[in-house]
Amino acid sequence: MSSLTQWLSKLLPALDHRVWILAAGRLLSQVGIGFTLFYAPIFFTAQVGLSATQVGLGIGLGSVAGMAGRFLGGSLVDSPTAGRRPTLLASALVSAVADGALILANTFPIFVLGNLLMGFGVGLYWPAAESVAADITTPQQRNEAYALVRLADNIGLGVGVVAGGALISLTGAYRALFAIDGITFLLFFGIIYSAIAETRPADNPDRSLLQGWGHALRDTNLMVYALVNVMFTGYLAQIQSTLPLYLSRFGGGGEAVSEGTLSLLFTGHVVLAAIAQLPVARWLNRYSRAQGLMVSALLWGLGFGLVWRSGTGSFPLAWGGLALGVMALAMVAYTPIGSALVAAIAPEALRGVYLSVNSMCWAVGYLIGPPLGGWAIDQGAAVAHGFWLGLVATVAPALAILVWLDRRLRRRGF
Incomplete structure (x- = not known):
């Protein structure tokens, strides 16, 4: 084993390969999010003609939809009729559809629709992804498992911000950013679909939507x-x-x-x-x-x-x-x-x-x-x-x- 390989084996945590797959998918989707994070408000105010207040309101409504997505997602990932994997797949599809709406958005209502869908999709993602990471790791591994996923988030976001800025400076094609973001969510869907099976414990009891939240x-x-x-x-x-x-x-x-x-x-x-x-x-x-x-x-x-x-x-x-x-x-x-x-x-x-x-x-x-x-x-x-x-x-x-x-x-x- 080379000295570089030995160094990497000491530096990187020994985790289930599915954690690495989840982190890779998250890095990919965060690249797309980085493409749009800082540039969407500029585009919709400077070129579409929305006011800063309208853009802020749309983003705020997206955050409210995100809370609804988190609430529903938490119940779905524990449900025997849904689970972690379907919720992750749904989050990727909803987010991709949101980008489709933002590509077409020339009016405030369509802009709001795109933000509502995006917020809801992201809300579905977090309980599902963090539950998968907990399911496939031991308690002693979870600090590093969650750290790895957060690291993938940061790297992907950073790459996306830089690449998005370069694309805008070269082409000025703001709508292409949403198309690329949507493609990354579809690729994330493909990674989850092909590489991660359901991790929810098989003996989880069935509960009503509100019962788990009450507990x-x-x-x-x-x-x-x-x-x-x-x-x-x-x-x-x-x-x-x-x-x-x-x-x-x-x-x-x-x-x-x-x-x-x-x-x-x-x-x-x-x-x-x-x-x-x-x-x-x-x-x-x-x-x-x-x-x-x-x-x-x-x-x-x-x-x-x-x-x-x-x-x-x-x-x-x-x-x-x-x-x-x-x-x-x-x-x-x-x-x-x-x-x-x-x-x-x-x-x-x-x-x-x-x-x-x-x-x-x-x-x-x-x-x-x-x-x-x-x-x-x-x-x-x-x-x-x-x-x-x-x-x-x-x-x-x-x-x-x-x-x-x-x-x-x-x-x-x-």
């Missing part, structure tokens, strides 16, 4: 974690929505940061997250999952403090870059462990519903986080600077909740 919503462990999860996803949303505006508007020392410099800073953030994803997940295996989330919380607090420093002192780029680096580590410590914790506390027969609750926390966090950060930015420099210190303060109750949850889970053998 999940009465689970104290899940509900307590959901509170922290919404906070963490709200933190994550600040990186993508509030931080670029903060740096570009206020910077440090009275000087704003240019768009080109912002691009370099955020590219570094994404690259570090991709490099650190698997090593951090493996390192955190030595701790309980709640303790791993405590590490993430501490890193979020440090990162927010560094953002505040970047806007109120000298050397803003150095502090801003350091903040993004710390928050990249906070993100990769959080994302796989959160899913692994929920999979651990979920009854096997309700794994899909529990993971759907986990996914819904993301939708809620992204619903709350960006408007709150945007409001702070609009209030002027003093409030904008103080916003980051306010986020630092929220880390303390998050840590207290996690300490309580860790003790509770240890008593119950999790």
Whole structure:
């Protein structure tokens, strides 16, 4: 065995081949999503003629449809009449049809239809994909399994954003982006159809649509974690929505940061997250999952403090870059462990519903986080600077909740 092969065998986790197939399919579909993520709003405002308010409303309605998709998806993946595989296949087909609608969209109603279908398709995906990953791994492997899927997400999204920008700059063919995105979803459908069989446990009992949700919503462990999860996803949303505006508007020392410099800073953030994803997940295996989330919380607090420093002192780029680096580590410590914790506390027969609750926390966090950060930015420099210190303060109750949850889970053998 060559030294390179030995190095790769140590670096990459030893997981069921189906996890790798799922990650490969997800990478492919994320390339397509990256094609449209940043460029769709530009196209529909600049060329189709929709207002920014209409575009924002359409995207917001898509998020609402995503919550409906998560609710239905959680029940379908646990159902003996459906299951993980059909739900994954349905998510890919609905998303491909959504791209078809967006290709044809010349009016606001068709634009809304495309976003509703896309949100619903993505909502169906998450409970199904995370349930498959839990089904085919041991509890000890799940941190790394979920980390691998998240790594595929990040790489695919990054490649898609770069490739989409190159295509637009060369051809200006915005509608081609939706066609390529639809093709990637169809390829993802083909990968799942041909390579992944149903993984749902055969002895799962049949339940009504709401019965499983009632059990999940009465689970104290899940509900307590959901509170922290919404906070963490709200933190994550600040990186993508509030931080670029903060740096570009206020910077440090009275000087704003240019768009080109912002691009370099955020590219570094994404690259570090991709490099650190698997090593951090493996390192955190030595701790309980709640303790791993405590590490993430501490890193979020440090990162927010560094953002505040970047806007109120000298050397803003150095502090801003350091903040993004710390928050990249906070993100990769959080994302796989959160899913692994929920999979651990979920009854096997309700794994899909529990993971759907986990996914819904993301939708809620992204619903709350960006408007709150945007409001702070609009209030002027003093409030904008103080916003980051306010986020630092929220880390303390998050840590207290996690300490309580860790003790509770240890008593119950999790």
